[in-house]
Amino acid sequence: xxxxxxxxMQGFAVAGTPExxxxxxxxxxxxxxxxxxPGLGPINGVAILLPIAFAMKLPPESAxxxxxxxxAGCEYGGRISAILLNVPGDAGAVMTTLDGYPMARKGLAGPxxxxxxxxxxxxxxxxxxxxxxxxxxxxxxxxxxGPAEYFVLMVLALCCLxxxxxxxxxxxxxxxxxxxxxSTVGIDSNSGVYRYTFDALHLQDGIPFIVIVIxxxxxxEVMLMLQHAHAGVAPMTITGRLMFxxxxxxxxxxxxxxxxxxxxxIGVLPGAGxxxxxxxxxxxxxxxxGKDHQFGEGDVRGVAAPEAANNASANGSLVPMLTxxxxxxxxxxxxxxxxTLYNITPGPTLFQEQPxxxxxxxxxxxxxxxxxxxxxxxxxxxxxxxxxIPNWLLVPGVAAISMVGVYAVHGNTFDLVLGTVIGxxxxxxxVMNFPIAPFILGFVLxxxxxxxxxxxxSISNGEVGVLFNSPIAIALWVGAVAMLIGPRLMxxxxxRKERVAA
Amino acid sequence: xxxxxxxGVLLFISLAGIWLARSFEAPFSYEPVGPxxxxxxxxxxxxxxxxxxxxxxxxxxxxxxxxxxQRIGALFLIVLAYAWLxxxxxxxxxxxxxxxxxxxxxxxxxxxGALGGVGLGVGLFILFDRLLDVALPTGLWVANILG
Numbered sequence: 001x002x003x004x005x006x007x008x009m010q011g012f013a014v015a016g017t018p019e020x021x022x023x024x025x026x027x028x029x030x031x032x033x034x035x036x037x038p039g040l041g042p043i044n045g046v047a048i049l050l051p052i053a054f055a056m057k058l059p060p061e062s063a064x065x066x067x068x069x070x071x072a073g074c075e076y077g078g079r080i081s082a083i084l085l086n087v088p089g090d091a092g093a094v095m096t097t098l099d100g101y102p103m104a105r106k107g108l109a110g111p112x113x114x115x116x117x118x119x120x121x122x123x124x125x126x127x128x129x130x131x132x133x134x135x136x137x138x139x140x141x142x143x144x145x146g147p148a149e150y151f152v153l154m155v156l157a158l159c160c161l162x163x164x165x166x167x168x169x170x171x172x173x174x175x176x177x178x179x180x181x182x183s184t185v186g187i188d189s190n191s192g193v194y195r196y197t198f199d200a201l202h203l204q205d206g207i208p209f210i211v212i213v214i215x216x217x218x219x220x221e222v223m224l225m226l227q228h229a230h231a232g233v234a235p236m237t238i239t240g241r242l243m244f245x246x247x248x249x250x251x252x253x254x255x256x257x258x259x260x261x262x263x264x265x266i267g268v269l270p271g272a273g274x275x276x277x278x279x280x281x282x283x284x285x286x287x288x289x290g291k292d293h294q295f296g297e298g299d300v301r302g303v304a305a306p307e308a309a310n311n312a313s314a315n316g317s318l319v320p321m322l323t324x325x326x327x328x329x330x331x332x333x334x335x336x337x338x339x340t341l342y343n344i345t346p347g348p349t350l351f352q353e354q355p356x357x358x359x360x361x362x363x364x365x366x367x368x369x370x371x372x373x374x375x376x377x378x379x380x381x382x383x384x385x386x387x388x389i390p391n392w393l394l395v396p397g398v399a400a401i402s403m404v405g406v407y408a409v410h411g412n413t414f415d416l417v418l419g420t421v422i423g424x425x426x427x428x429x430x431v432m433n434f435p436i437a438p439f440i441l442g443f444v445l446x447x448x449x450x451x452x453x454x455x456x457x458s459i460s461n462g463e464v465g466v467l468f469n470s471p472i473a474i475a476l477w478v479g480a481v482a483m484l485i486g487p488r489l490m491x492x493x494x495x496r497k498e499r500v501a502a
Numbered sequence: 503x504x505x506x507x508x509x510g511v512l513l514f515i516s517l518a519g520i521w522l523a524r525s526f527e528a529p530f531s532y533e534p535v536g537p538x539x540x541x542x543x544x545x546x547x548x549x550x551x552x553x554x555x556x557x558x559x560x561x562x563x564x565x566x567x568x569x570x571x572q573r574i575g576a577l578f579l580i581v582l583a584y585a586w587l588x589x590x591x592x593x594x595x596x597x598x599x600x601x602x603x604x605x606x607x608x609x610x611x612x613x614x615g616a617l618g619g620v621g622l623g624v625g626l627f628i629l630f631d632r633l634l635d636v637a638l639p640t641g642l643w644v645a646n647i648l649g
Binding site for chain 2: 052055056057168169170171173174177178180181184188190191192193195196219222223225226227390391392393395396397399400401403404407408412413416417419420421423424427428431432433449450453454457458461462
């Protein structure tokens with residue numbers, strides 16, 4: 001415990017330098033703006049800013065602080081448009097519309113916003129404390145993992161995500177397999193064999209991560225925004241008091257705490273992200289509220305619950321990425337890609353080899369959340385102004401900024417064209433209801449999966465049984481199959497029951 | 503229907519990919535698993551998933567209305583052209599040319615589009631190239647004029 005505390009202090013020393021504080025502040029501001037814009041969520045924000053941070057030659061810890069602040073900020077921003085526009089700014093804020101918008105219509109926009117900011121802060125704080133407590137333990141435990149266990153762990157992560165997202169198992173599987181397949185393009189590092197390069201010089205080193213990310217999360221997003229372009233609804237204006245009062249706080253305080261804890265643990269599990277956490281917490285709080293609740297009509301607990309949960313789970317999902325090197329969500333997959341750009345391999349050894357980076361990141365989460373709370377309550381009117389950015393300016397702006405990032409890193413237009421083509425494919429897949437998170441996770445994990453598989457089989461001299469030998473590996477396989485089939489089986493059973501009842 | 507077609511395409515890709523992967527052979531190797539096993543495994547699973555996709559009963563793909571689809575297609579081509587012309591025309595000119603039609607798609611007037619185009623082109627150039635030290639192309643034509 002002592003050592004954890006001193007390491008955390010070290011982290012604060014890294015995150016507390018004037019430049020890094022400034023970077024965190026900028027990240028928080030940008031993140032909140034990106035989060036509140038409908039259509040752009042944390043994954044787009046992190047995806048678009050990642051190449052720019054890299055191109056600005058920020059040192060790794062500063063780049064990570066920027067991305068983390070943006071990530072944290074997006075989770076705060078999503079609620080603003082949910083409450084004022086009835087349009088969730090990002091997927092995690094869907095549940096916030098249910099009570100947030102009714103509150104705003106009652107003239108309680110101010111309290112709804114400040115309460116949800118408070119809940120976001122509470123969720124993020126609990127989850128960051130959770131990271132401090134659990135991440136080192138998990139990292140220590142995972143250090144015993146051999147290549148076989150690692151391979152199966154990655155299978156588990158992909159199965160979790162594939163089993164939980166999207167409406168059909170083949171679609172989730174295809175998305176993930178396309179990601180894995182694209183990761184094999186380029187020279188095989190073990191044997192020097194060219195794979196699927198089709199004699200193109202630019203493909204020799206593989207498809208750059210940034211190109212995939214920009215294609216999937218900027219270009220295809222822009223195309224989807226044109227499809228979903230809706231007539232602008234004027235945001236509700238904030239009238240009356242800005243702060244929640246003591247009565248509202250007392251009503252929501254246990255809700256916030258419960259949902260923060262639940263959100264954190266849901267976030268740690270691979271696959272289940274902010275969206276699932278906020279939906280589950282909202283539903284259970286509603287059930288627990290007893291008879292005299294106003295859920296659905298503007299209950300203050302109805303905005304506190306999903307916001308606490310989605311912020312907690314967003315922070316919690318950093319745990320598997322940092323400790324195991326296996327991200328459990330699309331956004332953390334992008335963040336892990338950012339780390340690999342800096343030649344930092346996340347995983348259990350990261351805590352020992354790069355303590356400055358890990359603890360600097362954790363400390364920056366604390367700092368970012370304090371900043372976000374401070375930004376989001378008094379300055380809320382500033383952020384609301386951003387809701388009136390017209391789409392005709394926003395969309396081409398996003399397109400241009402994304403291209404700037406890719407060009408700055410690679411300096412050639414081949415990558416820009418490739419990113420656009422991938423974006424077009426991404427659009428087709430997304431319109432056909434393919435989940436996109438397994439795609440990016442597959443791409444990020446592909447190389448590590450192959451390396452670990454080959455290493456495991458080298459150790460066993462080609463004998464496949466090594467993948468099923470250790471108890472950990474067997475438990476992981478069981479988990480993978482259960483996560484792949486379980487959620488859909490339960491849904492099918494529930495549907496059948498309903499049909500029988502009806 | 504869309505799912506059936508896509509399933510067919512993916513099945514073809516997986517078969518073609520496996521066929522291509524046959525030639526991935528290491529000249530000499532120290533390890534039991536060579537460079538072609540992993541791609542073949544992935545492609546085989548992709549093929550199976552593609553067949554499962556084709557056999558799935560429910561089909562709930564809703565494509566945008568033809569007029570919107572046309573505009574989305576045009577948007578894609580504009581971004582593609584933007585990507586290709588990015589360093590040839592230079593950031594400012596390419597961005598301005600991209601912004602005007604895209605802004606029009608999202609309901610801007612010609613005047614708004616033109617102002618937005620020049621504004622974004624020049625503004626982002628100053629922000630990134632001058633202030634943030636992210637080098638952007640000025641364009642080959644500028645270099646030609648300057649000799």
